[in-house]
Amino acid sequence: MEHTTYKLLFSLVLVSHIVIAWSTNVERGSYIIHMDKAAIPAPFSTHHHWYTSTLASLSTEDGYAPVHLYTYKHVMNGFSAVLSKSHLDQLANTAGHVAAYPEAFGQLHTTHTPTFLGLKKHAGLWPAGSFGADMIIGIIDSGVWPESESFNDHGIPPVPSRWHGACESGTKFNSSNCNRKLIGARSLSKAIKQLNLTISLPDDYDSPRDYYGHGIHTSSTAAGSRVENVDYFGYSKGTATGVAP
Known part of the structure; x- marks a missing residue:
């Protein structure tokens, strides 16, 4: 058996072992962005298209472009990306945004x-x-x-x-x-x-x-x-x- x-x-x-802290030396970090699955706008055929289009719409006035990493659709809905502080602020005001989780240290047990x-x-x-x-x-x-x-x-x-x-x-x-x-x-x-x-x-x-x-x-x-x-x-x-x- x-x-x-x-x-x-x-x-x-x-x-999971990297901490990104906002400072004068570190301008970007890796984040998981939790999105509301039901909030997808009608023009988008897939959630992946919605997420990548949302990232592409963010302002890059701070000199950094957001970088999409992964799309999630099983345990949760959303994506991960390398983002600046400005990108995070913009996403927080985007329809469907639920929460942003920064990558952080994970203690081994x-x-x-x-x-x-x-x-x-x-x-x-x-x-x-x-x-x-x-x-x-x-x-x-x-x-x-x-x-x-x-x-x-x-x-x-x-x-x-x-x-x-x-x-x-x-x-x-x-x-x-x-x-x-x-x-x-x-x-x-x-x-x-x-x-x-x-x-x-x-x-x-x-x-x-x-x-x-x-x-x-x-x-x-x-x-x-x-x-x-x-x-x-x-x-x-x-x-x-x-x-x-």
Whole structure:
């Protein structure tokens, strides 16, 4: 049963670790703009067209042009963009604007064990949910190390047809690193590059590959495959498995 869960990883390489502060030295920042889906004007056929047209209409008197990064339509509606203080003020007075969220530091935390969560193997929520069987899990973190045995796809059936994501190539990472367990991986780094910041070795990978080790920890904790005979430098030998293996 534990080998039937699919896992998807989105890798957010360093984007969540940058703080942009308004000062005489920093004139722009990366923001997520939350928009009211129902407020789309009639002339626009798609929300993406509405958002990009709205950005194009903003004044650039401060010397900066807004840069569209991503459009969002699932968990929330809106977009992300590199904006100046003037752009933010203009957007706040635009029809459909709900809120603006600046990119900020994200403190890395680990995930508590199933025991802490009160999950039991033979009764309760865990078996009732079939241990996460046939579930696609998306994780936004520092990346993934696909060679880990936690992502082996032994005994896992083909990737479900409802999956329409991608497995991106980049530094020391290519599409062949994905399999029937790790079905997708992306590096969302447009904001970093637009702000002229670099992603390069030896400090990080410009790809979904995890340099820091945090992303692989959280993703394997959530949905890692069952791995027998693991230990910590010879101690605590046992079986490693994710909450939804």
